[in-house]
Amino acid sequence: MKQLVVFIALIVNVLPVFSQDDDNPVLWSHEVNKISDTEYELVMTGKIHEGWHVYSQFTAEGGSLPSEFTYLKAGEDYELVGLTGESKTLTEYSDIFEVDETFFKKEAVFTQKIKLLDKTVRQVDVDLFYQVCKEVCIPADVSFNFSLDGGSVRLEEKTLDERSLTLGNSLQLNLKNKELLNTRGEANVYADSGLWTIFGLGFLGGLIALLTPCVFPMIPLTVSFFTKQSQNKSKGIVNALLYGFFIVLIYFLLSLPFHLFDSVDSQILNTIATNSWLNIAFFAIFVFFAFSFFGYYELTLPSSWANKMDAASTQVGGFLGIFFMAVTLAIVSFSCTGPILGGLLGSTTLAQGDVATNLSAGMSGFGVALALPFALFALFPAWLNSLPKSGGWMTTVKVVLGFLELALAFKFLSNADLVGHWGILKREVFIVIWVVLFLLMAAYLLGLFRFPHDGPKQKLSPTRKVFGLFSAAFSVYLILGLAKLAPLNVLSGLVPPDFYSVFEQESDCPLGIDCFKDFEQGVAFAKSVNKPILLDFTGWACANCRDMEENVWSDSEVYPLIKDKYVLISLYVDDSAELPVDEQFDFKYETGRVKTIETIGQKWGTFQTLNFGAASQPYYVLLSPDMEVLNQAIQKTDVSSYRAWLTTGLSKFEENRLISVK
Structure with missing residues (x-):
């Protein structure tokens, strides 16, 4: 903390x-x-x-x-x-x-x-x-x-010893038609929309933060300050807009260090996101956040920081003074925005894409949502009269956020369990925990119990009843999914995969498809059966990977293509299992930096970066057994684009096979 x-x-x-x-x-x-x-x-x-x-x-x-x-x-x-x-x-x-x-x-x-x-x-x-x-x-x-x-x-x-040099060289592929990897097509367009999705999630988080008691009362006070203290109305509006801009800027700046980390080591953010002990630390932090929302204690930054920023805003004045006012808002509202920002950070790392870029998009979205009312109410001050009054409803919002923080906390614990192969939070156990959490949230919203910071007991509002019933209905949906009576595809990536079950499974590969988790073994098999390779860079804690497997791979036309026409090689870049001692080695990059490869995940993560210049998952490549690239590389996409991508790669393989026969 x-x-x-x-x-x-x-x-x-x-x-x-x-x-x-x-x-x-x-x-x-x-x-x-x-x-x-x-x-x-x-x-x-x-x-x-x-x-x-x-x-x-x-x-x-x-x-x-x-x-x-x-x-x-x-x-x-x-x-x-x-x-x-x-x-x-x-x-x-x-x-x-x-x-x-x-x-x-x-x-x-x-x-x-x-x-x-x-x-x-x-x-x-x-x-x-x-x-x-x-x-x-x-x-x-x-x-x-x-x-x-x-x-x-x-x-x-x-200098590296001979064994390290040999094992390091074995990671380098002699790819044919490699330039095709970086071409863009329809299949990759969907991946770009992911940034807008992250921005939207950040914007939603900012809107939720507006409804908390740390932020909501600040809106009319701040807007009134600008409109009344300025020399004229237009000056007040400009100052309020500038105040909103600085709010967006501050939250964007929070993401900049992650770009620095990414430049130091392209795998570092993926390593952070999938480290078992760090995920356990996130679990503890989110539980801590949750109980602060439940009212058992207040989560604040040192008051001296806010006092210094407030004093600076008064003494400096002008544009810089307005900037310090925005900093003051960020500090004094931290008890409400901090856990939401933590959730945004967690969601971004779980997305497994370019974490730094995603985080910048999410933080920008959060800042825009937080700044928007200050700008709008400065332009249209009469709207202030339509704002609802502060009251107990904001406490209810915080409690609901607390339950959501707890649910996300168990996702981090699940990540650690998956990566470490501990077998503690299997799919069924995880779902049961979520059922209990959302039933408790429903009971709270329906007035069956209260928390310490709740005000005097009042008649339940229709809105609160609706959300209470929705939470109860979601619990029922989870129970039906647990009993295999309803698909839980909408939760793909949040709940552990089907093959990670308390019940014995025939395969630990997605959807029961036969797969290889070692590249060389998979290539040898592909040569023996003369089939193209679907190279799947994935992760145990990769939410988007599960989403692709359960919603795209499961399609009635995509599934048989993968199962029957391709040899699937799934390489888990976050697997923390140690390599045998005789397979551990030091790898030297062109920059001179030496990295010790000790785990399966480190090996395949380095393998991905070295050959394909990528560090995010899911990441899919189509190869022939003799290492010819058959189509562009793609990431998360939709069913039709993925099906077309597989079909094009298969056609290219068949075309090359016929040419070689002639």
Whole structure:
């Protein structure tokens, strides 16, 4: 939670600007100085790019994360002599954390003396976790491999062993007709509409936020302030419109760091979205959000932030003063908007597309919805008289949002369960939990129980009764789906897939289709039966993948094409299962960055990026067994486009087969 608060604070107070040179802000090297036959000094040097800084090991608690060293096999092969030393540091007071922070600029040098306990040891391995910052902060880690046989080895010049080179080269495909992958056609048009869908979800979230007690009362107060305090009516309208623009800008800025993360590593956002422990953390955060909506405690940012922004808006005046007023609104409304923004972030990561772009679209939609009434009521102030009065109905809105937050929380827990293959939240268990949640929401809306912050008991409104009955009806729908009496296709991607069941299934592939989860095995089979390949880059926690499988693949014309005409190879890029030790290796990108491939998901995620220049799922490619691309690559699309795409690829394969026979 602290990291979430810090993240928002950083973005609210600054506008980060990044360049291509910032993609690798610290270049590390290391060397060994021999003191005696058993004593050595390890030296680790980081050259820090202009404008960036790295935090000391000893920066104050309660501030940014300190640098932290892990000395592997310390106490076993060698012992540490004293603490890890540091070069000259700088100390400045942080207005955000309200502590003195200690950090390096331009260069950071760490030294550590060691004494060997085993004189035969010839290598010492050290891991460093650090935070490098420039308006926003990037957590990073680096490994140093010290050779005690003399000389220094520069980290950026690290060479790979023969096994890593062989396994890394095996990931590279010699694709024929590769240029066809990047062509665009009707099948890809639907994918672009996904941004508008995300924008729409953000807009809907913003509209819901308007109905909360943190935002709704601010509308008439703020609009009246602009229209009455300005020198003339037109000036008041301009100021109100500018205020709305700044609201949109602030929420858009919240998404910018995710673009930076994506430029550092194309797989990083996918890794974050599908990491089991991070999904568990999201589960805990969303439960925390939910109970704040239920009224058990208030979720707020430090009041000093709002006071400072409010004071700044008064002292500065003009355009900048209006900007600080918009920042103040974002801060004081956080107790209501924070959980909704968290839900938007969760929905975006679950979408498995280009997370950074999706998040920008969603945040922009949220900001537009939040800003819209300030602009409209400034243009048409008479409309203020038609606004409903604040009251208990806003508390009801918060409670409903609390139940929805809980439902989304279990989706994150389900992600962790799917990726980790724990078997705890199977499809049936998940649906039962949702049934209970929506029945409880129905009971609350129908007045059967109350929460601590509910006002005096009043007669239920017709609207509340309707929503209560709708929630009960949704629970019944879930029960029918659980009993296989109704399809749950509208919930594809939200509930676990059919094959992840408490009951034994014939196949763990989508729709029971025979599939391969290893590329080489699938290609070998395709060659033996002389069929084209449907290469499916997917994920256990990929919502759009489930949507495609359950609503497009299940089509009466699409299903037989996949089942009978193609060899399906499904590669799960978020599979956390470890590769056998002899299949783990280091992969070196063209940029020189080395990535350790330890899990199945890391292998196939790197494989996808390396050969197809993509990092999102679902991502579909049609190949012949001899690696000829048969059609453009596509992502999420509709039934007719997908059917046409499969048919075109099949025709191309048959055409090539006839030519080869002649």
